[in-house]
Every structure is written in structure tokens, then in C-alpha cells.
Amino acid sequence: MTRLRVNGRPVEVDAPTDTPLLWILREELHLTGTKFGCGMALCGACTVHLEGEPVRACMATLGEAEGKSVITIEGLGQGGLHPVQEAWLEENVPQCGYCQSGQIMSAVSLLRKKPRPTDDDIDHALSANLCRCGTYVRIRRAVHRAAEKMGREP
Amino acid sequence: MSEGELGRRGFLHVATLVGGAFALGFELPGCMPANMPPRAGGDFVPNAWIRITTTDRIVFALDRVEMGQGTSTSHATLVAEELDVDPKRIEVVAAAAHRAYDNPDPQLGFQITGGSSSVRESFLPLRQAGAVAREMLRQAGARTWGVAASECVAADGEVVHAPSGRRARYGALAAVAATLPIPKNAPLKDPSAFRFIGKRVDRLDARTKVDGSSVYGIDVELPGLLTAVVVRSPTLGGKLTTFDARAVRAQPGIVEVVEIPSGVAIVATHYYRAAAARKYLQTAWDEAKRTSTDGLRAAYDARLDHGADVVAARGSLAAAFERASKVVEARYEIPYLAHATMEPQNATVRLTGELCEIWAPTQAPGLAREAARRITGLAYEQIHIHTTMIGGGFGRRLAQDYVTEALHLAVRIRALGKPVKVIWSREDDMENDVYRPMSAHALRGAVGAVGASAKGEAPRAIGWTHRIVSQSIVAQVGREWGQAIPPSALPQILKLAAGRSAGALYGTNTLTDSSSHEGASDLPYIDAIGAFRAEYAIVETGVPVGFWRSVGHSENCFVVESFMDELAHAAAQDPLAFRLAHLPQGSRTHGVLALAGKMAGWGTPLPAGVFRGVALTHAFKSFCAQVAEVSVTGASIRVHRVVAAVDCGQVVNPDIVRAQVEGAIAFGLSAALHQAIHIEHGHVKEKNFHQFKVLRMHEMPQVEVHIVSSASPPTGIGEPGVPPIAPAVANAVFAATGKRLRKLPLLPALQEAQR
Numbered sequence: 001m002t003r004l005r006v007n008g009r010p011v012e013v014d015a016p017t018d019t020p021l022l023w024i025l026r027e028e029l030h031l032t033g034t035k036f037g038c039g040m041a042l043c044g045a046c047t048v049h050l051e052g053e054p055v056r057a058c059m060a061t062l063g064e065a066e067g068k069s070v071i072t073i074e075g076l077g078q079g080g081l082h083p084v085q086e087a088w089l090e091e092n093v094p095q096c097g098y099c100q101s102g103q104i105m106s107a108v109s110l111l112r113k114k115p116r117p118t119d120d121d122i123d124h125a126l127s128a129n130l131c132r133c134g135t136y137v138r139i140r141r142a143v144h145r146a147a148e149k150m151g152r153e154p
Numbered sequence: 155m156s157e158g159e160l161g162r163r164g165f166l167h168v169a170t171l172v173g174g175a176f177a178l179g180f181e182l183p184g185c186m187p188a189n190m191p192p193r194a195g196g197d198f199v200p201n202a203w204i205r206i207t208t209t210d211r212i213v214f215a216l217d218r219v220e221m222g223q224g225t226s227t228s229h230a231t232l233v234a235e236e237l238d239v240d241p242k243r244i245e246v247v248a249a250a251a252h253r254a255y256d257n258p259d260p261q262l263g264f265q266i267t268g269g270s271s272s273v274r275e276s277f278l279p280l281r282q283a284g285a286v287a288r289e290m291l292r293q294a295g296a297r298t299w300g301v302a303a304s305e306c307v308a309a310d311g312e313v314v315h316a317p318s319g320r321r322a323r324y325g326a327l328a329a330v331a332a333t334l335p336i337p338k339n340a341p342l343k344d345p346s347a348f349r350f351i352g353k354r355v356d357r358l359d360a361r362t363k364v365d366g367s368s369v370y371g372i373d374v375e376l377p378g379l380l381t382a383v384v385v386r387s388p389t390l391g392g393k394l395t396t397f398d399a400r401a402v403r404a405q406p407g408i409v410e411v412v413e414i415p416s417g418v419a420i421v422a423t424h425y426y427r428a429a430a431a432r433k434y435l436q437t438a439w440d441e442a443k444r445t446s447t448d449g450l451r452a453a454y455d456a457r458l459d460h461g462a463d464v465v466a467a468r469g470s471l472a473a474a475f476e477r478a479s480k481v482v483e484a485r486y487e488i489p490y491l492a493h494a495t496m497e498p499q500n501a502t503v504r505l506t507g508e509l510c511e512i513w514a515p516t517q518a519p520g521l522a523r524e525a526a527r528r529i530t531g532l533a534y535e536q537i538h539i540h541t542t543m544i545g546g547g548f549g550r551r552l553a554q555d556y557v558t559e560a561l562h563l564a565v566r567i568r569a570l571g572k573p574v575k576v577i578w579s580r581e582d583d584m585e586n587d588v589y590r591p592m593s594a595h596a597l598r599g600a601v602g603a604v605g606a607s608a609k610g611e612a613p614r615a616i617g618w619t620h621r622i623v624s625q626s627i628v629a630q631v632g633r634e635w636g637q638a639i640p641p642s643a644l645p646q647i648l649k650l651a652a653g654r655s656a657g658a659l660y661g662t663n664t665l666t667d668s669s670s671h672e673g674a675s676d677l678p679y680i681d682a683i684g685a686f687r688a689e690y691a692i693v694e695t696g697v698p699v700g701f702w703r704s705v706g707h708s709e710n711c712f713v714v715e716s717f718m719d720e721l722a723h724a725a726a727q728d729p730l731a732f733r734l735a736h737l738p739q740g741s742r743t744h745g746v747l748a749l750a751g752k753m754a755g756w757g758t759p760l761p762a763g764v765f766r767g768v769a770l771t772h773a774f775k776s777f778c779a780q781v782a783e784v785s786v787t788g789a790s791i792r793v794h795r796v797v798a799a800v801d802c803g804q805v806v807n808p809d810i811v812r813a814q815v816e817g818a819i820a821f822g823l824s825a826a827l828h829q830a831i832h833i834e835h836g837h838v839k840e841k842n843f844h845q846f847k848v849l850r851m852h853e854m855p856q857v858e859v860h861i862v863s864s865a866s867p868p869t870g871i872g873e874p875g876v877p878p879i880a881p882a883v884a885n886a887v888f889a890a891t892g893k894r895l896r897k898l899p900l901l902p903a904l905q906e907a908q909r
Contacts, residue, residue: 015426016406016430019426019430020426023424023425023426023429024426026373026425027381027424027425027426028424030375031366032366032369032372032373032375033365033366033367034366035370035372035496035497035545036372036498036577037496037497037498037580037843038580038842038843039579039580039581039842040580040842040843040844042842042843042844043496043580043843043848045496072366073365073366074365074366074367076365077365081364081365085364085365088360088364089356089360089361089364092356092357092360092809092810092813093360093364094222094357094359094360094363094364095222095223095224095813095817096221096222096495096496096497096543096544096545096546096547097222097359097360097362097363097364097368097543097545098370098495098496098497098545098546099496100363100364101366104364122851123851123852124852126851127850127851127852128850129851130496130843130848130850131496131820132494132495132496132546132548132821132848133222133496133546133817133820133821134816134817134818134819134820134821134849134854135813135816135817135820136820136849136851136854137816137854137856137857138813138816139851140851140854
């Protein structure tokens with residue numbers, strides 16, 4: 001039995017510790033907002049926060065998450081929407097939407113470190129997240145918008 | 155329900171006759187999507203798309219699947235406009251599979267989302283559906299209050315009788331409306347009265363896509379659900395000879411290991427169990443066919459030396475080339491491409507003796523239903539298709555191979571009594587795609603004076619020949635679809651090629667697959683050029699091919715717009731001015747190209763090292779021109795900015811039109827710069843995103859999209875933004891370096907040119 005905290009909630013999982021965290025989230029905890037895209041940490045669709053840091057859940061294992069805190073897209077807004085999610089809506093970012101959980105998790109992490117990111121900062125932080133529909137132009141705008149929103153909030 | 159039953163039961167009403175196309179409105183007992191609210195007495199269901207409950211829920215059955223292109227918003231808007239409710243009030247659910255939802259485009263005559271047809275083909279039928287509902291609600295108000303219908307107005311979700319001040323929500327009138335006869339027709343709003351069409355309506359599907367709650371095919375959960383991976387042939391077309399699954403069965407969580415037509419399915423309690431056990435499977439394959447793209451390339455190139463079937467011709471080429479002041483000859487090469495949808499292929503099937511339920515991210519629920527009928531032997535009414543949210547389509551999900559595979563597995567393990575989901579890994583997905591065809595092109599262009607006495611006039615393109623070698627997609631899917639679809643359901647595009655002859659007719663080019671030469675045989679400059687011939691040599695290689703966002707245009711636009719640039723340079727003229735001179739003043743092609751040039755500031759100075767390239771397409775009945783600003787440093791190509799102009803007729807949602815063009819540029823740029831599928835001795839070499847690269851954030855240019863204001867009927871927008879970006883960039887690279895890149899993708903082509 002492996003214990004960890006997911007979205008603030010303690011959970012116990014009975015699965016091999018070398019199982020990718022992604023599939024524990026999706027198949028054991030039924031948190032399907034975190035997506036499977038490549039299985040090789042190439043596309044970023046499975047990005048979650050492990051102890052506050054963005055990780056690719058397809059490569060992180062259950063064992064690595066033991067005793068730690070995991071935040072997924074479902075746990076981001078704590079009831080409502082996170083300002084990043086709001087900015088995503090205001091810019092009409094999603095097309096197919098499949099990559100957007102990962103994009104948003106990466107953007108939240110970026111804004112935590114750089115509350116006023118430049119375009120270069122965004123390029124750097126989000127280049128690990130692929131979007132096949134090509135919503136990059138809007139993601140860039142939404143990150144700036146979210147930065148403004150979060151700057152205004154206490 | 156079967157189509158025959160539909161008629162017999164008599165609940166079919168021909169509700170509308172729009173633009174020569176029948177839009178059928180009727181109730182679909184048992185065929186409503188599972189997520190439709192349960193049918194309750196008093197619900198008002200005037201047609202196949204709309205249900206208004208007595209609790210005032212307005213539910214719209216979306217029959218053009220949402221795969222990111224925005225149909226859930228645009229199509230709900232069409233209904234909402236005529237129904238006169240805020241689109242935000244509409245609950246969008248995926249439509250079931252039913253002939254009522256056949257695509258009205260005669261080229262796509264079944265339930266299919268593709269060909270950039272959705273807004274174009276739904277624009278009138280869905281407005282009619284909304285207008286009919288609105289009229290009936292108005293009548294219901296009048297009947298309820300015993301007043302004249304002419305005194306009742308339907309607006310903003312309620313019917314109002316102004317003289318008495320009485321008003322009622324649509325839901326409150328649903329039960330009465332449900333008893334009224336369905337009118338044949340209802341007046342449509344004048345465009346000047348549009349409240350939502352032509353304006354930005356925020357995407358209705360965005361909320362669930364930013365909070366993670368949207369359910370894609372891969373997310374479907376059912377009680378007792380099993381999950382499978384399928385081990386397929388490592389080479390294209392290989393057949394399983396033997397397998398040994400003993401070591402697999404010894405792994406935890408493994409439920410069953412069975413052979414199915416596409417390979418060996420490992421069925422487990424979880425995907426992670428099946429995926430972990432996969433390496434223990436021993437298989438042997440008959441790998442008879444060992445295709446290599448290098449070999450194909452040589453064969454294609456040799457084929458270019460011989461004549462091919464003429465698909466378009468006019469004027470005297472001999473005369474044109476005789477009087478040419480310059481003749482330009484060039485060959486172009488286009489690679490196979492994967493679709494690489496972000497959501498890998500998957501499908502879930504629950505099969506009992508009487509019922510087959512399928513949950514799938516499919517662009518063609520009608521084909522999925524046909525596959526289910528063929529494989530399970532059940533009747534239409536026993537097959538329910540639940541189209542899920544789709545993590546990218548781009549044409550990949552027109553093929554139903556992944557649904558077919560899950561159906562075969564479900565039949566094979568029916569005795570287990572549990573539903574099963576098949577998930578493809580990224581490698582499975584990339585190695586087993588239906589690829590955008592590889593092609594080879596030979597062109598000859600004549601540049602010269604237009605008239606005999608035209609001395610001093612700028613030279614023009616006066617002769618043009620283009621020979622294309624490629625596989626035909628329709629020849630391949632025609633075989634599959636021709637067998638899968640009974641004649642009554644055969645789409646027009648295949649009707650002539652019914653049954654067994656479909657593949658033969660297209661395969662021998664007796665019927666020409668126009669998608670192979672679209673954009674080349676109907677070059678926008680043909681009239682001005684005068685002497686023209688396009689030829690198509692069909693080849694078969696055994697490599698599975700399929701429709702890839704913008705199909706033939708995605709290849710042919712690169713070729714013809716690069717070659718047009720070559721002719722402009724041969725004529726020593728500005729590439730934009732040269733193109734404009736070959737287009738009729740006042741035409742939509744001329745308009746869109748001139749607009750892109752103007753907005754891009756064509757001819758104005760750029761920062762040092764930055765150069766412009768331009769390209770134009772007329773595709774899916776729309777027009778798109780793009781100007782790319784590019785710099786080349788060493789062997790790297792940087793696209794800084796793209797200015798796009800698009801004319802897609804009447805716009806339903808300008809923000810989604812912009813998003814589609816922005817996205818099309820990113821999609822097209824991925825292919826232009828990076829992508830190719832190589833096959834070596836039958837093995838697909840590119841297996842994941844490190845080898846098949848998708849454009850990343852830091853490579854994304856700024857994009858400006860300018861929409862031509864138009865009252866013409868709406869035309870395609872999902873695809874027309876793709877074709878021009880590759881030639882626009884290649885033409886800019888030529889401007890920057892003097893190197894003409896005649897192969898895609900451009901980055902390796904540039905490296906080769908620099909060697």
C-alpha cells in the first residue's frame with residue numbers, strides 16, 4: 001500500500017510502485033483530467049504538480065510520489081477556477097482541449113516562479129507542452145492575462 | 155431503429171426543404187444519445203436536433219463532432235439564433251448515429267465530420283430546425299392563451315403576448331408545442347437581425363476543457379471495464395503466425411490474451427497492467443511485404459518520366475512553350491505524414507446478446523455503426539454509438555480501424571461479460587496510422603509575353619504542366635467503405651463505385667480521386683495561364699493512407715505555390731505582384747491575396763535578415779492567403795510572423811475562425827519544418843514525438859488573421875489555413891537564401907541544400 005496526498009486528500013493505492021503516476025491517477029483514483037499523450041515525457045499532456053513542482057506523470061512513478069503531495073487539474077481551483085483557468089476561458093484557448101490540463105499546470109507553475117513572465121519565459125516554460133491544435137498564440141496571451149489577474153489579487 | 159422501421163412507424167416528418175436538400179426532423183426513440191435528458195412526457199422534440207423539456211432545458215444534439223474545430227459552439231449558435239435564446243443556455247450533447255444526421259454534402263453523404271463541411275452544410279438546416287421550434291412555441295403560446303399567434307413573439311427564451319403582457323418560458327410551453335403539427339417551413343431571420351451569428355460567442359466546450367472534466371474516449375469509465383493493449387505487426391501489413399502468451403498470463407492483472415485480426419490483445423484490469431505485461435508476449439509474424447520509403451521514392455521518381463492520366467487540360471501547350479522566353483522545370487517531393495492526434499486512438503465496447511454500445515472519439519459515427527453491424531451481426535437498433543469528446547481529429551478518426559479492432563475484441567471476449575476499452579500507445583498510434591500519402595511532382599512552366607505584340611509588357615506564366623504520382627486515398631478507403639456500407643447508405647462519392655468495384659475503379663484511376671490532385675488541377679491561375687495540363691499517376695504501395703487535414707491541398711499547394719514563385723523569379727517579378735497579375739480583379743482569390751499583402755506590409759522594409767514569402771489557396775470553397783516573415787540562420791528556419799487573410803463567406807463565429815487559422819498555421823508549420831514518416835523494410839521509423847516533431851511554443855510565430863467581410867454562404871475554415879503556410883515559408887527561405895527547397899520537410903531540405 002502506497003500512501004500519498006492527491007489534491008489535498010490522503011489516499012492509499014495498492015499497485016506496483018514502479019507504475020507510472022499517470023495511470024494511478026487515471027485508473028486507480030479516477031482523476032481523468034490528467035492525460036496520456038506519449039508515455040515518454042515528450043508532450044506534457046500529463047503534467048501535474050509533485051510537491052509543487054511540475055512533473056510528467058507518465059514518467060514519475062507511484063513510488064516517487066510516496067508520502068508526497070500531488071496536485072492535478074481537478075485540484076487546482078479548490079472549488080472554483082484558478083485565475084489561470086479563468087484566463088484560459090477569457091482567451092477561448094482550448095480547441096480539442098486534450099493538452100490543456102497539462103498546459104495549465106505548467107502555466108501555474110511558471111507564474112508561481114515568475115509572476116510577470118516575458119514571452120521568452122513563457123516559451124521556455126511551456127515548450128515542453130505540445131498542442132497539436134496549435135493554440136500557442138492564445139496560451140501566450142492567457143498566461144499574460146493570468147499574470148495580470150494574479151497581480152491584482154491580494 | 156432501422157431506416158425502414160423509421161418510415162413504418164410514421165414519426166418521420168419532412169420538416170424542411172432547404173436549398174434543395176432535405177433536412178429531416180423527427181423523434182428518434184431509443185436512438186437519442188445517452189446523455190440526453192431522459193425522455194419525459196411533455197418534452198418538445200420538433201426534430202432530430204432539439205429537445206426542450208418541461209423544466210426549460212434546451213438540449214441540442216450535435217451531429218458534427220467536436221474535435222476542437224468549434225462545432226459545439228457554432229452549431230449551437232445556429233440553433234440558438236433562430237430559436238432566439240442565448241447560446242449559453244443550450245446544452246450540447248453528442249448526437250447518436252442515425253441517418254437523420256447524414257452530411258447533406260452529396261460528396262460526403264453519410265454521418266461524417268470532415269471536408270471542412272460542418273458550418274457550410276449545417277448553416278441552413280440547423281437554422282431551420284431552430285426556426286421551426288420557435289414558430290411552434292409561438293403557436294403553443296397563442297393556443298395556451300387563446301390569442302392570435304400573430305400577436306405572440308418568441309424572444310430570449312420566452313413567448314410574449316404583448317397586448318395582455320402574458321409571457322411563458324419555452325419549457326412551460328413545451329407540452330403544448332409537442333402536440334402541434336410540425337410546419338414544413340418557418341421564416342428565417344434576416345441577417346441584419348442576427349444577435350449571435352457573426353459575433354464572438356465564447357466556446358461552450360471550454361469550461362470542461364480547462365477544469366479537466368471533459369470526457370474524451372480515453373476517459374470513458376464503465377462498471378467492470380477491462381482495458382486492453384494490442385500488439386500489432388512490427389511491419390506494415392505483417393500477419394501473425396504464432397504467439398506465446400504464457401508469460402503474459404502470469405503477470406498480475408491480466409485477464410485474457412487473445413488473437414484478433416489486427417494482432418494479439420492483452421486484456422487486463424487496467425491499462426498499466428496490460429502495458430507492463432506487453433513485453434512478455436512472444437510473437438512471430440509473416441512480414442512478407444517490406445516496403446521502404448527510399449525505394450518508393452526512387453520508383454515514384456521513375457514514374458514521373460512516363461505519361462499519366464490527364465485530369466485537367468486546356469489551351470495549346472506546344473504553342474505556349476514554343477514562344478516562351480523562359481522554361482522552368484522542377485520536381486518536388488512530399489513525404490508520408492502521421493496525424494499524431496494528442497489523444498491516441500481508443501475505443502470502448504460493451505457487447506451483450508442484444509446490445510452493442512460503443513464509446514469512441516470518431517469523426518464518422520455512421521461508419522462506426524456499420525462496422526458494428528458487420529462484426530457483431532446485430533441490427534441498427536441494437537447498436538448505440540456514443541461519440542465522446544475528441545482529442546484532435548485532423549482526418550485520422552474518419553478511419554474506423556481502432557473502432558473495428560475494439561469490436562473484434564469485444565466479440566472475442568464476449569463470454570467475460572465485461573466492457574473493454576482498447577488504448578493505443580503513442581507508438582501504436584504512430585506506427586499504425588493511415589498516413590497522408592507520399593507524392594512526387596514534375597512541373598514545367600513557360601514564361602513569356604501574353605500576346606504576340608505584347609513587347610514591353612511584363613512576362614506572364616503562359617504554360618504549365620504538372621504530373622503527380624501518389625496513392626489514392628479514396629481508392630483505399632473506397633474498398634473499405636464500399637464493403638462496409640450497404641448500398642442504401644452509400645455516400646455519393648462512392649455510389650458509382652459500389653461494392654466490389656469501388657477499389658478497382660479508383661485503383662485503376664477509371665474514376666479519379668480528385669483529392670489526389672485538388673489544388674493542382676484547379677490552380678487558381680489557370681485562366682490567366684491559358685495552356686495547362688495536370689496529370690495524375692496512381693500508384694499502390696500497400697502503405698495505409700488516409701485523409702489528413704486539408705488532404706491533397708496540403709501537398710499540392712506547397713508544390714504549385716512554390717513553382718509559381720519560381721516562375722515569378724524567372725520572370726524577374728515580385729512574387730505577390732506576379733500572382734495578382736494572374737488573378738481576375740474583383741475575384742475572391744485576388745481579394746484575399748491582396749488583403750494579406752496589404753496587411754503584411756508587403757514591400758515595406760523588414761528587420762535585417764528577415765524575408766517574406768507568400769502563398770495562396772482556394773480550398774474547401776474558401777480562400778486563404780498567407781505572408782510569412784522568416785529568417786534563416788545556419789540551418790535553422792525561424793518564422794517570426796504570419797499574416798493570414800481568409801474569405802470563408804458568412805462567418806458564424808469570428809473568434810473561432812481566427813482560432814482555426816492560427817491553429818492551422820501551427821499544424822501546417824509542424825509539417826512544413828519537421829515532419830516526415832519514413833518506412834524502412836516495412837518498419838515505421840518515427841515512433842514518438844522526439845522523432846515526429848510537433849511545433850513547440852518557442853517556434854510559434856505571431857499570427858494575424860484578417861477575415862474578409864462577406865455575405866456569401868459560409869464555406870470551410872477547419873482546413874484552408876493549412877496549405878499556404880509551407881509554401882509561404884519556403885518562398886521566404888528562397889528570398890533569404892536563394893535556395894529553392896523542393897522537398898518537405900524544409901529543415902532537412904535546407905541542410906541538404908547547404909551541403
